[in-house]
Amino acid sequence: MSTIRLTMAQALLRFLDHQYVSVDGQEQKFVQGVMGIFGHGNVTGMGEALERSPGALTYIQGKNEQGMVHAATAFAKQKNRHQIYACTTSIGPGALNMVTAAATATVNRIPVLLLPGDNFASRQPDPVLQQLEVPGDYTISATDPFKPVSRYWDRIVRPEQLMTAAVSAMRVLTDPAETGAVTLALPQDVQAEAYDYPLSFFDKKIHYIDRRPAAPDAMSRAAELVRGKSRPLLIAGGGVLYASAGTELAAFAEAFGIPVAETQAGKSSLPWNHPLQVGAIGVTGSLAANRLAREADVIIGVGTRYSDFTTASKSAFTHPDVQFVNLNISGFDSSKLSGAALTADARLGLQALHEALAASGYRSGYGPGEIDELKREWDTEVDRLYAARHEAGLAQTRALGVINETIDPSSVIVCAAGSLPGDLHRLWRSAAPKTYHMEYGFSCMGYEVAGAFGAALAEPQREVYALVGDGSYLMMHAELVTSLQEGRKITVLLFDNHGFQCIHNLQRSQGSDGFGNEFRYRSGDTGRLTGSYMPIDFAAHARSLGAKAYKAGTAEELREALLQAKRETVTTLIEIPVVPGTNTDGYESWWNVGVPEVSASGKVVEAHRQMKARTQAIKLI
Template sequence: MAKIRLTMAQALLRFLDAQYISVDGEETKFIRGVMGIFGHGNVTGIGEALERSPGDLILIQGKNEQGMVHAAAAYAKQKNRKQIFACTSSIGPGALNMVTAAATATVNRIPVLLLPGDNFASRQPDPVLQQLEVASDYTVSANDSFKAVSKYWDRIVRPEQLMSAALQAMRVLTDPAETGAVTLALPQDVQAEAYDYPAEFFDKRVHYVDRRPPAEAAVKRAAELLMSKKRPLLIAGGGVHYSEAMRELREFAEAFGIPVAETQAGKSALAWDHPLNVGAIGVTGALAANLLAKEADVVIGVGTRYSDFTTSSKSAFMHSSIQFVNINVNTPDAAKWGGAALTCDAKLGLKALSSALAERGYSSGYENNEVSDLKRRWDAEVERLYSLEHQEGLAQTRALGVIQETVDPNAVVVCAAGSLPGDLHRLWRASEPKTYHMEYGFSCMGYEVSGAFGAAMAEPGREVYAVVGDGSYLMLHSELVTSLQESTKITVLLFNNHGFQCIHNLQRAHGSDGFGNEFRYRDRETGRLTGGYMPIDFAAHARSLGAKAYKASTADELKAALEQAKREQITTLIEIPVVPGTNTGNYESWWNVGVPEVSVSEKVVAAHREMKAKIQEAKSY
C-alpha cells in the first residue's frame, strides 16, 4: 500500500481538495477554499500548508472570525449547499469569535467547516498563550464551546485520527437533513506532526446526495387527509430552494388551486406576482397570508421548520379542525404539529402527493376571486407603504419602495436583523429564485455585510445588496474590507435610524417608555441615554476603508445614489437616514415575548394581561 508522508494540516488540505458532491448527476467541487485569520495556533500548521501546498484551494483573508464564517455560510446558502468554504482560526479568542456564526449556520442548516486551532496535545508549553485552563478537566479547551452549536465535533489529538474524522465531517456536511457547522479542533502541535497516510485517502471522492423518496403509505395518508379539506394553505420554506423544487411548488399550487405563503427562507421560491402567491406569513407576514392562515383547515408545509415567527407563536392557525401535512427531509421537522409526515426530498414529495391528489380528483374549495381579492388588497397596501411620505424625513418603507423600483430584478438582497427583515418579508417583491437572501433562523446582527460578500462570491454575475440597519452595521462590518481586497463588489444600503429601533418598538408595544436602545448621548441630569442623537457619519467611515460612499436623505437622492452605485466598480455604501418608527407593523399576527406580571408601571401590567389573553387563544403545543 502506497504511503504519503505529510503533516496533519497538509493531509487535511489535500483531502479537502479532493472532495466533490453530486446532485442529480451534476458534479461540483465541494470545498472552494479556506477563509482564515492566522495566529500562533494555526499559522505554522494550516498556514504553512496553505502557503506551500494548497492544491486548488484558495485562501480568503478574513478580518473578523465571526464575519468570515458568516461569509462562508452565505456563500454556501447562495450555492444551495453545493459548495462551501472551510474557516480556520487561532486558539482562544480567535476560535471563540466563530461560535456565534457556527450557531447561525447550524440553525439555518447551512454547511460550514470550522478548523480552530487548539491547545498543545503534548502539553509541553503548558499553558500556551490564550489557553483556557479548566482546573477540573484539563481536556477542556475553548473549542468545547463549539459542541452546542455543531452538528459534528471532533478534536484531532493524533495525526492518524484525521482520516476517520474527515470522513465523518464530510458525511454531515453533505447530508441535506443533518448539515450545519462541523468543527474539527486542531491542536497546535498536531497540525505540524507528520504521518504516513495511505495514498488512497487522497483520491477523488464523490459524495452522492440522492433524493429521498416519500414512503408510498405516507403519501396515501397525506392524500386521504387532504381529501376532506377545502381550505388548504401551502407554506414554502427554505427546503424548497435547497431541493430546487420551485417548479414543482408552482405546479402543485396551480393544479389544486392552493394559495402559497412564504417563510423568510422560502421567499422567492414563487414569483411575487403569481396569482397564488399570497405573500409572507406569520409575525412578519402579510395581510393576505395571515388571514388565510386563520381560516385554513389544513396546512401543507414544504421544507419549513415552523419557527415561532412562521406560526405567530402558534396563534396563526385558528380553525377548529386544523391539520398539517409536512413535506421535509428532516425527520423532526416533518413530525411537527402532529402532522402527516412525508419525510422526503421536497421535489419528490410534491410530485408524489400531486399524483395521489390528481388520481382522487382533489381541488381546493376557495370561492371565486377569494384569493385574488385578498392578494389585490395586499398589493394596494404595499403600494401605499412604498409611497408613504413623512414630514420629518424619509420613511423606511418609502426608501424600500425606491430601492425596489431601482435595483435590477435579478439582484440579490441580503438581510438578517432589526426591523428591516419584517419590512422586506412583507413588502419586497422577488421575481426570481435566490434573489432574496435572508438569515432569519438566528437573526444574527452583523450577518448582513459579511453575508453580502459571501453571496457576491457565489453570484459574480449579479449585483448584491446588503440591506442593514446602523445597529447591525456597527456590530460587524469588517468583511467590507475583504470585499475590496477581493475585488468583489457589494452595495451596502445602510438605514440609519439612530439605534436598535426594532427592539425600541418592541419595548414600547409592551408597556415600556423606551429604554437603552437609541444611540443618544448620556443626559447629565437624568443619567440616562436620553440626550441628543450621536451624529455618526457612516458614509465617511466607509470612504475611510476604501469604499465609495454616498448619503441620501430624500427619495430623489436615494434613486440617484442607487443609479450611481450600479456604475461603481467597487464596494459602495449608501447611508440612508430614515425616520425612526416608520417601519411596517403587524398584520393579523402576534408574537409572544413574555411580559412581566408585576411592575410599577400600569402599562406593563396591562400588556401582561393582553399577553395572557393571547396565550389562551394560541395552541399550547
C-alpha cells in the same frame, strides 16, 4: 500500501481538495477554499500548509472570525449547500469568535467547516498562550463551546485520527437533513505532526446527494388527509429553494387552487405576482397570508422548520380542525406540530403528492375570486407603504419601495436583523428564486455585510446588496474590507435610524417608555441615554476603508445614488437616514415575547394581562 508523509494540516487540505458532490447528475467541487485569520494556534500548521501546498483551494483572508464564517455560510446558502468554504482560526479568542456564526449556520441548516486551533495535545508547553484552563477537567478547551452549536464535532489529538474524522465531517456536511456547522478542533502541535498517510485517503471522492422519495404509506396518509380538507394553505420554506423545487411548487398550487405563503427562508420560491402567491406568513406576514392561515383547515408545510415567526407563536392557525402535512428532508422538522410527516426531498415529495391528489380529482374549496381579492388588497397596501411620505424625512417603507423599483430584479438582497427583515418579508417583491437572501433562523446582527460578500463570491455575475441598519452595521462590517481586497463588489444600503429601533418598538409595545436602545448621548439631567442623537458619518467611514460612498436623504436622492452605485466597480455604501418608527407593524399577527407579571408600571402589567389572555387562547399543537 503506498503512503505519503505529510503533516496533519497538509493532509487535511489535500483531502478537502479532492471532495466533490453530485446532484441530479451534475458533479462539482465541494470545498472551494479556506477563509482564515492566523494566530500562533494555526499559522505554523494550517498556515504553512495553505502557503506551501494548498492545491486548488483558494485562501481568503478574513478580518473578523465571526464575519468570515458568516461569509462562508452565505456562500453555501446561495449555492444551495452544494459548495462550501472552510474557516480556520487560532486558539482562544480567535476560535471563540466563531461560535456565534457556527450557531447561525447550524440553525439555518447550512454547511460550514470550522478548523479552530486548540491546546497542545502533548501538553508541552502548558498552559500555552490563550489556553483556557479548567482545573476540574483539563480536557476542556476553548473549542468545547462549539459542541452544542455543531452538527459534528471532533478533536484531532493524533494525526492518524484525521482519516476517520474527515470522512465523518464530510458525511454531515453533504447530508441535507443533517448539515450545519462541523468543527474539527486542531491542537497546534498535531497540526504540524507528520504521519505516513495512505495515498488512497486522497483519492477523488464524490458524495452523491440523492433526492429522497417519501415512503408510499406516508404519502397515502398525507394525500388522504388533504383530500378531506377544503381550505388548504401551502407554506414554502427554505427547503423549496435548496431542492430547486419552485417549478413543482407552482404546478402543485395551480393544479389544486391552493394559495402559497412564504417563510423568510422560502421567500422568492414563487414570483411576487404569481396569482396564488399571497406573501409572507406569520409575525412578519402579509394580511392576505395571515387571514388565509387563520381559516385554513390544513397547512401543507414544505421545507419549513415552523419557527415561532412562521406560526406567530402558534397563534396563526385557529381553525378548530386544522391539521398539518409536513414535507421536509429532515425527520426532525417533518414531525413538528403533530403533523402527517412526509420525510422526503421537496421536489420529489411535491411531485408524488401532486400525483396522488390528481388521481382523486381533488380541488380546494376557495370561492371564485377569493384569493384574487385578498391578493389585490395586499398589493394595494404594499403600494401605499412604498409611496408613504413623512414630514420628518424619508420613511423606511418609502426607501424600500425606491430600492425595489430601481435595482435590477435579478439582484440579490441580503439582510438578517432589525426592523428591515419584517418590512422585507412583507413588502419586498421578489421576481426570481435566490434573489432574497435572509438569515432569519438566528437573526444574527452583523451577518449582513459579511453575508453579502459571501453571496457575491457565490454569484459574481449578479449585483449584491446588503440591507443593514446602523446598529447591525456598527456591530460588524469588517468583511467590507475583504470584499475590496477580493475585488467582489457589494453595495451596502445602510438605514440610519439612530439605534436599535426594532427592539425599541417592541419594548414600547409592551409597556415600556423606551430604554437603552437609541444611540443618544448620556444626559446630565436624567443620567440616562436620553440626550441628543449621536451624529455618525457612515459614508465618511466607508470611504476611509476604501469604498465609494453616497448619502441619500430623499427618495429622489436615493434613486440617483442607486444608479450611481450600480456604475461603480468597487464596494459602495449608501447612507440612508430614515425616520425612526416608519417600519411596518403586525398584520393580524402576534408574537409571544414574555412580559413581566409585576412591574412599577401599570402599562407593563396591562401588557402582561393581554399576553396571558392571548396565550391561553392558543390551541395546543
